[in-house]
Amino acid sequence: MEDINVGIDLGGSHVAIGIVDKNGKILDQYEKDFTVEEKKDLINVATKYIIENINMLKKQYSFSKFGIGVAGAISNGIILKSVNLGIVNYNIKQKLEEATKVKVIVKNDAKCAAIAEYKFGDCNKYQNVLFLTLGTGIGGSYIYQGNLMAGNSFEGFEFGHMIIKAGGVPCRCGKNGCFERYGSILVFKNKIIERLNLSYDISGPELREYMRISLDKIDDLIEEYLNDVSIGISNLINIFEPDCVVIGGGFARYDYILLAPLKNKLLNSNLLFNKRDVIKLQTAKLGNDAGIIGASIL
Ligand SMILES: [Zn+2]
16 A cells, blocks of 8 residues: 555634645645534534544555644644634544544644645745744744744744734634734635625635626725734734745635735835845745645654
C-alpha cells in the first residue's frame, strides 16, 4: 500500500480530509460543507464524517497517524474552546483514536496553516512571518526567527479576538467588537449576500460570479471591510514588525479584489506606527489547502 500522510482541516463551515504526499502535495481530498441544519450538531456530524472516511482510507493507504487542524484553542488533543464549532472541552483525539485505532495529533488550524506555508509556500526566505487566517473566523500565528511561537497552555495568538471597536458587535466569545466580527471573510460574504439578496447557502464560485457582475453595488461594502481589516492588521504589524505578512483562509479566494487595495490602505491611512513605502503582504500560496497540508505533517 502507498505510504502517505493524512491531514484534516476542521472549521466552522467545512471539513476536509486530504491524502498528502511527502512533498506537501494533496493527492486526493474528501470534503464536506456543513448545512445550516448540520451546524446545530456540528462536532458530532464532523466526528462521524472523519471516522467513516479514515476507516475507508485505512483500506487503501498506509499511514500510522493523522493530523487535524481545528479552529480553536487546543491542548493535549482536547478542544478547550472553539467559538467556530460552538464547543468547549471536547476530547476529539480520544474519540477519533478509539474509533479509528490510528494515532491522532490535534493542533490549532491557523498554526497548521502557518507550518505548511512556511515549509512548502514561498515565505521561508523570511525569518519573521506573521500569518493571518481570514476565514469563518480569524486565526493566526507567528514565525519568529524561523520557529513557530506559542504561548502557554492555550497557546495564544488569538488575533481574531483582539477588540478593534469598543462596544462593537457581540462576538461568539462573549466579548464585543472583536476583529473577527469585522474582518473574517464570513462577515464580508454575509454583507455581500444580504446586499445582493442571495441565499446564505450559495457556493463560493457562484458568489464570486455575482460579485464580479455587481461590483458597483458593493464597492462601499468592500471599502468598509478593508477599513476594518487594515485596523486589525496594522495593530499586528505595529506589535510584531514582521518581514512579511501572509493571509490565508477564504480571503485568499477574493485576493483579486481585496489584496491590492488592502496594501494601499495600510501604507496610506496613517495606521502604521513605523512608516514605510513598501509592505510585504501576500496571500497564502497553498490557499485553503494549507490547513490540510500542515495537519498532515504534524
Ligand atoms: Zn471574540
